[in-house]
Amino acid sequence: MTAPTGAESGQVTWRDPKRYLWLIGLVVPLFPFISWGLVTFTGLGAFWWTGIVLLYVIFPVVDHLFGKDSANPPDKALTWLEQDRYYRWCIFLYLPLQYAGLVTGCWLLTHGGLGLPDRLGLTITLGGVAGIGINTAHELGHKKESVERWMSKIALAQTFYGHFFIEHNRGHHVRVATPEDPASARLGESFWRFLPRTVVGSLRNALHLEKARLNRRGRSPWTVHNDVLNAWAMSVVLFAALTVAFGPGILPYLAVQAVFGFCLLEVINYTEHYGLLRARTATGRYERCAPRHSWNSDNVATNVFLYHLQRHSDHHANPTRRYQALRHFEEAPELPTGYAGMIVLAYFPPLWRRTMDHRVLAHYDGDVTRANIQPSKSRAILTRYGKAEQAS
Template structure:
């Protein structure tokens, strides 16, 4: 099990590391320069290389964070605008990278394989951009909520703004939540269920909100339509500037970005189930209901997303104030490693199923089990007992 963070005497020992989170969108600016100077075409794939190879390696070498902010520092950290600018700057870098990539997709200098590599790199940036939108979208400040929609424009996943805040956070770690993976459910089963279920939920939630305001669906205050309009404007502008040949690549990188987000969703709550009260309602979300990882490198790149247990228990906390909890179930590695495992279902289940059972002290009835596998898994449990 990973170590749980301890209070540190420093206000934030990671303060100057948070700017490294901007290396994610900056990776879209690097491929052409690296290929030009080295002659190595694999640098078009630098996004997947960084996320799937470099970060897991550094996670293993550097290890856990091991520190938590002190209670007395909470207000100062929350109000320090330096941390906000680390997320704000993500957006212009992300946009510049997309413009440069569109110009290269429109040209004839790259091979088809190179264009696919560049699309994969932009897709990984797009997926990490959804994480920046995730941080901004939880804030009450009007500007940051609008910036969250801007960050979602590249991925075309604007409904996430509604579903994550008003759907996922309400239903997390229950069978009713499409973004909470079930014990025995593979990533490839989960993806369509989460994508379709999240979309339907977002539309229903926004329609309900507008109805309470006495507004119809096609109202300027519709959050989903606002976000989708930003995507439409962005893609239309790039198509007008560089030609219709860029549109397939824009769509491909958006799909990759959304798939990366949903894979992270799969990792974050796999098999976990909130307890019910005597009246049948679910208990308030606690640190026990999300998988946690305190790997330092991935946490810096993802603005503490891996301290997910505290995020769900205290969704109002800004990323720099999130803590590791002794109650939280711990992943054996950082997200960058876990998404690789998730892509290989037998390997994933060999690593994670036993951890789900250990979290519930061997009682599989306390887990969020895939319905069609429940009877077989319960039979195995009884046989073992």
């Protein structure tokens, strides 16, 4: 589609090359249906694990095959891109497909005659949809329109992670790339150490932030106006309705898919700011967040599936900017591959450190003291990389 940019002196035309590619993101909530179809067609129960295979095998390979796209929309086209409601519908449609897949999955788990391995595979596939659904919630939750913010909470209900709506917007975006942020991973910190820190810390911060907001308004935190509690209430209603519809036996599977879903979010969080640190200014405050404080990836395949989440530096510089208008910055550190491949590496700390630690060091021109270092590893890291710096 050729679009006017709104220039007063004439029209500048530009065609968005990804315009219809964003619809590919709607393949993700179809995972349960794809699994069901493949099992029905082939008779092989292994296809209930299709979500895992797609997330951890197919997507990383596709990322490698299709390569990168660092092109930016022209500045004069950004306003038009932001206002084109087509892009919003690409996001909105995720939610009905997400919940259609959840209800269908619950029916298959309880009435499909599946064995335990098959039920577990389907549960993990549902969790993959829910986890990427948190990314959909992330995009919606940053917007100013109330309907999009409520849709964000609906997307989060499947993982019982509604507090993310508060902590991410008002916590992570304030403290990102600092030691105080539970969602910013530190140099030398493994994903398995980061996971409990970020889950507990994000929950604690969300409750504190919402309590403080309500206190300023003279309200008790025990109110329907508490955005953490009303988001959790959506999860309670959802899980209760599914329990009534499919019986209490569905609850363990709902719990497993929820945990897998929010762990998928957190492994992406681990990737996004690993080792990066905002310096303190002369006043003692942290410098303003800049593109250099987020790891970026321009791998086009995962960017399409995740609505440009990997253009993370522009997102932190402009949190309300819509996904289709996010830009690449040369100053932003670049990951060696897309998130799909990086999350696999994150599960294996030696591979992760071999891949990422030298990139953090290079980003800071060999000065490891400028990085966000895991306190328990500080002496070992400073000794190791300090000597390397002196030798160079």
